[in-house]
Amino acid sequence: MNTSYDVKFWEIRRNASSKTPSYVIRWKVGGREKSKTLRTKALAESFLSDLRQAAKRGEAFDLETGLPLSLLAVKSAVTWFSFAMAYVDMKWPHAAAKTRDSLTDALATITPALVNEDVPDKPDVLVLREALRQFAFPPAARRFPRSEEIRSALVWLERHSLRVTDLAKVRNVRLGLDALTLRLDGGAAAATTIARKRSVFYNALQYAVDLEELPSNPIDKVKAWKPPKVREVVDRRVVVNPTQARELLTAVTYVGRLNRGRHLRGFFACLYFAGLRPAEALGLRQEDCHLPVTGWGRLILAKSKPQTNKKWTDSGEAHDDRGLKHRAEDEGRPVPIPPELVAILREHIDEFGVHEDGRLFRTSRGGVISIGTYCEAWKAARAFALTPEQQASPLAARPYDLRHAAVSLWLNAGVAAPDVAERAGHGVDVLLKVYAKCIDGGTEVANRRIDGALVA
Structure with missing residues (x-):
């Protein structure tokens, strides 16, 4: 892989050649100009921010794709489980501690639900959660010694996790949304918890869209699932x-x-x-x-x-x-x-x-x-x-x-x-x-x- 640390960015501009609103991100890696068009300015600003953050951290950029290596790792992920780990790696360096906590909490709720149907020998939900939260998602924790139970749970996830492209189907993305509505004891989750975790899920899927692994965010297609209303005013x-x-x-x-x-x-x-x-x-x-x-x-x-x-x-x-x-x-x-x-x-x-x-x-x-x-x-x-x-x-x-x-x-x-x-x-x-x-x-x-x- 050919990489470069010579990166230059331009300001986002409106796409004048399109009748519908869209926005173009332009940057240069090792003298090679790159561009990407997204449908909203907010999405464009978010993508450009990630590129800038990677450059600020001193990451190398791939000359072929123009992406920093952290984003390239997300793009190359095949299963949802490997995508989620790469997504955490990309977000981790510039995220606050509470954001990291919230990020891994949400992904540890969603990931066990995004598996192939009718797979045998599913580990206990508490074991899967511990395996993800304590060993798989925090980058530093991946070096920690693991019990056989934890190791087996992660191997099971690697083997049975859905492919990222499978999430283009509404019925598959609903598996993750439905998982957000329940606590570990099977009771209903609080409205604020559901909203927070749904936001993480939506943003992760949007990255898959940005990296052209999905044609559009599948959550936008889910019409029958509505998150509960969150109290936003002080009592x-x-x-x-x-x-x-x-x-x-x-x-x-x-x-x-x-x-x-x-x-x-x-x-x-x-x-x-x-x-x-x-x-x-x-x-x-x-x-x-x-x-x-x-x-x-x-x-x-x-x-x-x-x-x-x-x-x-x-x-x-x-x-x-x-x-x-x-x-x-x-x-x-x-x-x-x-x-x-x-x-x-x-x-x-x-x-x-x-x-x-x-x-x-x-x-x-x-x-x-x-x-x-x-x-x-x-x-x-x-x-x-x-x-x-x-x-x-x-x-x-x-x-x-x-x-x-x-x-x-x-x-x-x-x-x-x-x-x-x-x-x-x-x-x-x-x-x-x-x-x-x-x-x-x-x-x-x-x-x-x-x-x-x-x-x-």
Whole structure:
């Protein structure tokens, strides 16, 4: 195979020679010009992005096809199982840890279903899932020692997996879609889980289309299968008012031993008064904080520390250092904070200091606080601060609900939606869609206007 590292890209352009909209990607490998036409600009941008990412990683490109070797491996896969492994290899280097987790979770659900009909001796579903999630899909794990049971399960998949071209048939692709609707125990999967896994399946099949292994995405042809609707709006019942929020923050200080609760008060206060995501608060450093003696302060968020399984991170740690959601890699987000939070953070720093890397919130040994730790503390705080009826309700059931309460408060205070979106790190359209049911007063205003129109 002849390869080259000399790669040049041009901007996507509309295909002027076609009556129906289509878009052309053009690039050059070792002086040879290549092109590909896709029917939507989004698909073209996605394909070009993968080419650019491969070049950025220093991959060699095949002179004949113009594809980087990672994409070429996907194209050369024959069975769905081998295609799925090559697809993971292509996505893995530039995917976040949580994305890797979600990717392998979805493919481990779909792949055992995409096998030839009536094949004998199918391994147990739990064994197949473990074989895929723990040994086949994570690239580094393929070198791990395997039990005979795991080895046999993977050999069975290699032997009986459908060919990629077989997925052009709707009846075959439905096998994968139907598998997404069930949990491992046979019960119905949650709507959000089905939607997330279907998205992975669709994107994987779209790559097969891009590489000309399939004529079109077969999921688009499935008319009788509809994913369940996903709740996309915040339930206003989870939103606490300022009095309840302050009572919960006080209750946190009575939780746990060795000042664990007192140390977490500032963490939870950041979620409520600044609308931070938990991972953003865990990444907050002293240098990110402007905390004046009086008046409003400001946080300049730069990093977040999302938690996932060590298997999915490059560092081997449970928390990755990541940029902010919906931002460029090095782009920060300024968040003005009220005097109340300024005072809480100043008290926190005076009492607990900061880690050597500047982080405000950490374990007694300097590590990153786990989801289990702060959720356990929050559960105990709810028991202190809320009535039995409130404890049984969805009110502030999760720490993340403090962020929902913050954004709802800002919107109901009359802060313009673009300003709220900037503080919260949302797009305006997503903000108004997600928090539509948490905005007070709309019904009353509408009623008064209708009354006025009826009188006139």
